[in-house]
Amino acid sequence: MIRKSPMKQENRQTISGADFEEYFQPQNLEKALEIKAxxxxxxxxxxxxxxxxxxxxxxxxQIKNWLDLDKIDELRKIEILENELHIGAMVTHLQLMKSDLIKEKLAVLAAAAEDVGSPxxxxxxTIGGNICTSSPAGDLLAPLLSYEASFKLQKAGAERIVRAEDFFTGPKRNLMEADELLTEIIIPLTENEREGAWVKVGRRKALVISTLTLSVVLEFEADKIIEAGIALGSVAPTPIRLWEVGELMLGSSLTELDYKQLGQEVKARINPIDDLRGTREYREDVAADVMVRALNEIERKRG
Amino acid sequence: MQITFTVNGEERELEVTPYTRLLDLLREDLGLTGVKEGCGKGECGACTVIMNGELTASCLVPAPQADQAEILTVEGLGTRDDLHPIQESFVEAGAVQCGYCIPGMILAGKRLLDENPQPTEKEVRYGLSGNICRCTGYAKIIDAVMMAADKLAVEGSDSND
Structure with missing residues (x-):
């Protein structure tokens, strides 16, 4: 039995017109792109x-027009296609942290998802929402830079692939055009051993906007580091990847590295601001410390 | 616009606007006032419901996204005369002070125990991390969830006999 519940009188006041033609809840991406166009x-x-x-x-x-992507199942997939991991833009943080595929292949992204907000x-x-909001403090963003993710931006009849690093242009700014939707996050996989660490610094463990985040993803051939994705959030106008610090690590084994020195290299290359969540000085010192912590953690994980 | 969803096991059909929040729908239209509004921004957990099996801040759900959903509020858990073991435990542990956060805490506890029937204290803390108690009564709230785990384990073994 379905019970019909009439709407309470006080909730009716601002309703005008017979229905909400401006609320769109398309069932597929094609329709969504048409509406966005x-x-x-x-x-x-x-x-x-x-x-x-x-x-x-x-x-x-006051929101006049809504394009709700909630019912588009094709944007909720996580799958491997030709040695790349494809994550739909509507995949939730919970899905990311529970997915065996993500935990196995992109452990740092799974760890970051686990630290977002609260249950x-x-x-x-969603991952797509985290990316499109483009906050410098978005928790998934540093890991995406470490893994060299690309984003698929689609509009009616066309699509383009943009590197994560190029996508973010400033606080809450990105290069997406008004007729585009972010539909997929694409991350290259590797056969080599990948080990990483994730550090989120905030005033509480839950429900906190990050004071600083660090994502370190190292790729090893035997014991030598052949790729080093060092990326940080909340230390610059956009999440940033520190290529130069990564390059300092290439060709070495962990035991050959001076972790403290690398911490200083990180500190020297970030550009944080003073705000409610921490001062510039604090963030610089913490960045150096957490870099050391991350490298120690990776060393421990590799045994 | 019209949506259909299941609340506490009962299918409901409602007239909504896109800017009605699930929270308002439950409280105002359906009278389920166990769902509380605290911050209105997803930070306090007072408006927690279980939507499609997952903890959800009902203040952050536009009504059309609740279409076809299955929703559990604290009213669907037990009655005054027949409390759910989690509710019983909250009473017995003295976990309730002002009470405002408790419906959310109880649902967070339920969701946790559904997935992890014997959690450690650390796991309880993580499971409840989206719920704030401004009476700062966390110690007894955590005790209550641990107590509920034991009660449910005993019940489970009874029913297997």
Missing amino acids: EYSDQIEVAAGTTDLLVANYEQLH QIRSRG
């Missing part, structure tokens, strides 16, 4: 809405 920047894209509803707190009624946020927030 038509409305361009005049429509709000809704994914897990953990940012959207906070940003529009008590002003939700209530992780079940709703």
Whole structure:
């Protein structure tokens, strides 16, 4: 039996018109791209809405047009295609941290997902939302830079692939065009041993906007480091990858590295600000420390 | 626009606007006032419900995204005369002070115990990490969840006899 519940009178006041033609909940991507093409920047894209509803707190009624991606199942897949891992933009943090594939192949991304917000946020927030919000403090962003992820941006009839590193252009800014949607995150896989570490620094363990994040992903051939993805969040206007620090590590084994010196190299290459969550000086010192901690952790994991 | 969803086992059909939050829908339209509004921004956990099996901050869900969902609020867990073992444990452990956070805490505890029937204290803390108690009654809340784990384990073994 279905019980019909009439809407309470006080909730009716602001409703006008017969229905909400401006709320779109397409069932497939093709339809979503058509709508985005038509409305361009005049429509709000809704994914897990953990940012959207906070940003529009008590002003939700002012959002004129909604493009809700919630019902598009093709954006919720995690799969391997030709030695690349493809993650749909609507995959949630919870899915990431529970996925055996992600835990095995991209352990640092899984660890970062586990540190996002709280259980209530992780079940709703999406990887695509984290990327498109483009906060310098977005927890998944440093790991994506470490793994050299690329993003698939689609619009009606066209698509392009953009490197994660090029995507972020400033605090909450990115190079996505108004008629585009982020549909997929693509990460190259390797046969080599990959070991990594994730550090999130904040005032509490849960529900905290990061003061600083560090993602270290090292690729080994025997004991030699052949790739080193060092990336940080909340220390510059965008999440950043420190290529120069990575290069200092190439060709060496962990035992040949001076961790403290590498910590100083990290510290020298970041550009943090003073804000509520920490001062510039604090972030610089902590960056050096957590780099040492991350390398120790990787050493421990490799036994 | 119209949505259909299942709340505490009962299918409901409702007229909603896109800017109605699931929280308002449950409290105002359905009278399920066990769902509390604290911060309204997903940070306090007072509005927690279990939606499609997962903890969800109902203040961050636009009503149309609840279409076809299955939702459990604290009202669906037990009744005053027949409390759920988790609710019983909260009473017995003295875990309730002002009570505002408790429906969310109980649902977070339930979700945790559904997945992990014998959690360690650390796991309980992680499971409840999205719920804030401003009476700072965490110690007894955690005791209550641990106590509930034991009760449920005994119940489980009874029913197997």
